[in-house]
Amino acid sequence: xxxxxxxxxPPVRRGVEDAGYTTPTPVQAAALPLALDGVDxxxxxxxxxxxxAAFVLPILDYLVKEPxxxxxxxxxxxxxxxxxxxxxxxTEAVRQYGAHTKLKAATIYGGVGKGKQRTALRxxxxxxxxxxxxxxxxxxxxxxxxxFVDILVLDEADRMFDMGFVKDVRKIVAAVPEQRQTMLxxxxxxxxxxxxxxxxxYKPQTVEVGERRDPAATxxxxxxxxxxxxxxxxxxxxxxxxxxxxMIVFSRTKYRADRIRKKLDRAGFSAIAxxxxxxxxxxQRALKGFEAGDFQIMVATDIAARGIDVPGVSHVVNFDAxxxxxxxxxxxxxxxxxxxxxxxxxxxxxxxxxxxxAIEKHVGKRIEEVRYDxxxxxxxxDAMGQAQRRSNPKGHRQRQKSGGPVxxxxxxxxxxxxxxxx
Numbered sequence: 573x574x575x576x577x578x579x580x581x582p583p584v585r586r587g588v589e590d591a592g593y594t595t596p597t598p599v600q601a602a603a604l605p606l607a608l609d610g611v612d613x614x615x616x617x618x619x620x621x622x623x624x625a626a627f628v629l630p631i632l633d634y635l636v637k638e639p640x641x642x643x644x645x646x647x648x649x650x651x652x653x654x655x656x657x658x659x660x661x662x663t664e665a666v667r668q669y670g671a672h673t674k675l676k677a678a679t680i681y682g683g684v685g686k687g688k689q690r691t692a693l694r695x696x697x698x699x700x701x702x703x704x705x706x707x708x709x710x711x712x713x714x715x716x717x718x719x720f721v722d723i724l725v726l727d728e729a730d731r732m733f734d735m736g737f738v739k740d741v742r743k744i745v746a747a748v749p750e751q752r753q754t755m756l757x758x759x760x761x762x763x764x765x766x767x768x769x770x771x772x773x774y775k776p777q778t779v780e781v782g783e784r785r786d787p788a789a790t791x792x793x794x795x796x797x798x799x800x801x802x803x804x805x806x807x808x809x810x811x812x813x814x815x816x817x818x819m820i821v822f823s824r825t826k827y828r829a830d831r832i833r834k835k836l837d838r839a840g841f842s843a844i845a846x847x848x849x850x851x852x853x854x855x856q857r858a859l860k861g862f863e864a865g866d867f868q869i870m871v872a873t874d875i876a877a878r879g880i881d882v883p884g885v886s887h888v889v890n891f892d893a894x895x896x897x898x899x900x901x902x903x904x905x906x907x908x909x910x911x912x913x914x915x916x917x918x919x920x921x922x923x924x925x926x927x928x929x930a931i932e933k934h935v936g937k938r939i940e941e942v943r944y945d946x947x948x949x950x951x952x953x954d955a956m957g958q959a960q961r962r963s964n965p966k967g968h969r970q971r972q973k974s975g976g977p978v979x980x981x982x983x984x985x986x987x988x989x990x991x992x993x994x
Contacts, residue, residue: 573601578608581636583672584629591668597622602779607755608633612773615757617781618905623757624665627651627725630755632670634723635698645676645696646720652744654731656681656703657855662727663701675699680716682706690715704732704740711747721748729758729765730898738768745772759905760898791888791908793916795928795939800921803891804835809947810889810917811841811869817886818862821871822903824892832891833871843869874899882906890918893927897934 574595575588596604599617606613607630617623631649640646653659656679663679670677678692680702689706693716700707700716710716724745726732732741754773758765769776798806807821823829826847836843844858844867862870863882870882874894885907894900900918907914918939920928932938 578604578629580629581633581673583636584632584669586672587632587669588629590671593625599623599779599781600626602781603627603755604629606777606779607753610634610753612753612776613755614761614769614773614776614778615755615780616759616761616778617757618759618901621781623727624662625669627727627755627757628662628665628669631699631723631725632666632673632675635675636673638722639674640698645698647693647697647700647716647718648720649699649723649725650718650721650744650748651699651701651725651727652707652732652741653701653703653727654735654737655728656683657859658728659701659703660856666699666701677701680706680710682709686710686715704737704744708740708743711744718744718747719749722752724748724752724754726754726756726768729756729768730760730762731902733762733764733768738764741768742772759902762898790913791904791916792914793904793918793939795918795920795941796943797941798919798921800923803919803921804832806919806944806947807832807836807889807891808839808841809944810887813944814887814915816868817884818865818882819869819887819889820885820903820906821869821889821891822894823871823873824894826873828892829871829873833869836869836871841869842867843871845871847873874903886914888914888916890916893918893920893924893931895924895927895930897931900931901935 575585575593580588599615599621603613603615603623603626607627613627615623615626631651635648640648651659651662653662659679659681663677666675666677675698676692676696677699678689678697678701680689680693680700682703682705686706686709690710693700693710707716711718726741729741732738754776756765756769756773756776761769796806810816811819821832823832829845829847833843833845844861846855846858858867858870859882861867871891888904888907890900890903894903904914904916907916918928918931928939
């Protein structure tokens with residue numbers, strides 16, 4: 573199967589060609605025929621498998637083939653995401669694939685002023701990509717009308733549940749017409765999300781790629797037993813001895829993320845931190861700098877575990893072993909994306925042993941434990957000497973191959989009439 577097999581409207585086909593797409597990913601090959609036919613879809617697939625295009629392309633195709641237009645055009649498609657970063661990413665995909673259409677899209681999220689977002693809505697928007705809180709604010713103010721929405725998409729639905737947005741999502745669903753197409757995409761399907769899907773979708777078709785709960789097969793998973801106060805030194809050792817292109821380091825708290833980043837800077841590594849205390853502008857600049865190669869390492873809290881699609885992330889390090897097993901899957905999904913390979917390394921202190929066991933139970937297998945030959949927490953003088961020898965501002969240093977891990981024990985329009993049957 574190729575993208576030529578789909579009956580996209582010509583402007584959408586040009587967008588697909590400009591993106592360089594030829595062969596759909598498995599989730600796209602399974603979901604696109606259903607979505608293009610107006611069927612409700614539940615898509616279950618790991619991150620980095622192309623889910624965004626699987627719902628953005630059908631939205632564009634439908635709106636091109638069934639246009640309205642005009643300054644006061646109504647919102648016809650709504651995509652709800654758990655984080656502003658993901659909302660921005662989805663909007664960028666809409667604009668990329670829809671570059672040859674006349675469709676307008678807006679991103680609605682909190683943490684910034686409402687003025688520009690309100691103006692965009694007033695001028696007429698075809699597609700809105702929004703986070704739940706800000707969207708409900710605009711609904712309560714009467715600044716947005718969802719009464720003409722034809723397509724509703726809930727992206728990363730399980731993360732919305734984790735973040736306590738399910739009640740907000742139900743309020744949003746109640747504001748859109750009952751006769752609509754609904755698509756729900758998620759990396760995992762815990763019981764609350766299954767209940768949500770049953771209650772808001774109409775005779776949905778389920779598309780499932782890969783095994784549930786099983787992280788991407790292209791990610792090599794390892795765990796390292798290490799004392800809590802030795803984690804920073806081990807992180808420095810890993811960066812020097814592993815073949816790191818880009819690394820995301822996950823911390824449990826915002827304070828620890830900043831502290832890890834400062835220590836990396838002092839040691840001569842190029843690092844940036846991203847978490848909810850950063851303004852939206854700071855977060856976007858950090859992501860762009862990381863993607864551009866200005867920083868080799870991004871230290872993040874779980875706000876970055878979903879929806880951040882940065883190419884070339886070779887390593888994910890769980891500086892703190894997550895205490896929610898689902899978070900482990902989404903963290904390590906930042907590497908090994910789009911069939912690339914990656915490494916995920918989890919630091920496990922004595923206090924976090926139960927977290928590791930819970931993760932292994934969740935993914936259904938043992939995570940191989942390794943030790944790093946020659947690693948010892950450095951003396952203060954040694955650390956200062958190492959910092960003086962590091963000079964590459966972008967962090968693309970010559971990698972030392974010694975001191976690597978030693979394996980230990982363990983392991984045209986559409987027929988939407990089916991909605992009228994409700």
